[in-house]
Amino acid sequence: MAYSLYTDKPNKFNCNIEIEGTSLAKSQVRLVVETDEMTYMFKGLIENTGICEVNIPKTKHFLPEGTKGNMRLEVIADDVYFEPWSSDFSVKTNKKVNVVVAEQVEEKPRMKVQVFEQEEPEIKKPKVVESRQTTPQKRTVNLTKDEFLRQLFNKNI
Numbered sequence: 001m002a003y004s005l006y007t008d009k010p011n012k013f014n015c016n017i018e019i020e021g022t023s024l025a026k027s028q029v030r031l032v033v034e035t036d037e038m039t040y041m042f043k044g045l046i047e048n049t050g051i052c053e054v055n056i057p058k059t060k061h062f063l064p065e066g067t068k069g070n071m072r073l074e075v076i077a078d079d080v081y082f083e084p085w086s087s088d089f090s091v092k093t094n095k096k097v098n099v100v101v102a103e104q105v106e107e108k109p110r111m112k113v114q115v116f117e118q119e120e121p122e123i124k125k126p127k128v129v130e131s132r133q134t135t136p137q138k139r140t141v142n143l144t145k146d147e148f149l150r151q152l153f154n155k156n157i
Contacts, residue, residue, distance in 0.1 A: 002088040005033070007065050009094050011056035013042075015085065018050055019077050027077040029054065033089065035069035038062070059091055067091040111145050 005011050013031055017024070029044040031054040040062065044054030052073075059067075072086035143151070 002068070002090045003071060005056065005059050005063065005089055005091050006094045007060040007063070007091060008058055010058060013044070013054040013056065013073075015052045015073065016050050017046055017052045017075060017084075019075070022078045024048060024050060027075060029076075030074050031056070031071060032074060033063075033069065033071045035063070035067055063091045065091055065093045109145050110142070111148050112142055113148060
């Protein structure tokens with residue numbers, strides 16, 4: 001299982017160290033984080049009880065999310081080098097926000113025009129005294145503003 005480092009929060013590595021033959025006060029500890037391209041080293045502190053703590057800052061500026069590599073703990077006690085622990089690591093982001101933007105639809109203005117067509121009146125004969133009224137017929141046409149203006153100018157209505 002790989003050790004997790006985070007891009008958006010400080011990382012704290014903790015362990016317990018037992019050293020024989022010398023005192024903890026004369027010992028140093030550091031955590032080495034290696035990728036294929038870079039190596040980073042972080043100094044740690046060892047308390048009198050043997051608890052070791054290494055603080056690693058947020059990694060977003062030097063290790064982006066998805067970075068993988070190897071990390072190891074190095075202990076130097078009385079000028080003797082030890083490597084008591086190592087592990088693979090991967091960099092993750094603790095908090096994520098996903099945004100889904102709905103596609104913006106631009107609606108063009110539409111115009112509805114009703115044109116009344118009249119029937120041609122019958123030609124009146126001089127002898128007949130009939131009167132006939134014409135009723136307009138409704139016809140619905142859906143046009144955009146541009147289409148209406150184009151037809152208006154082309155037909156010279």
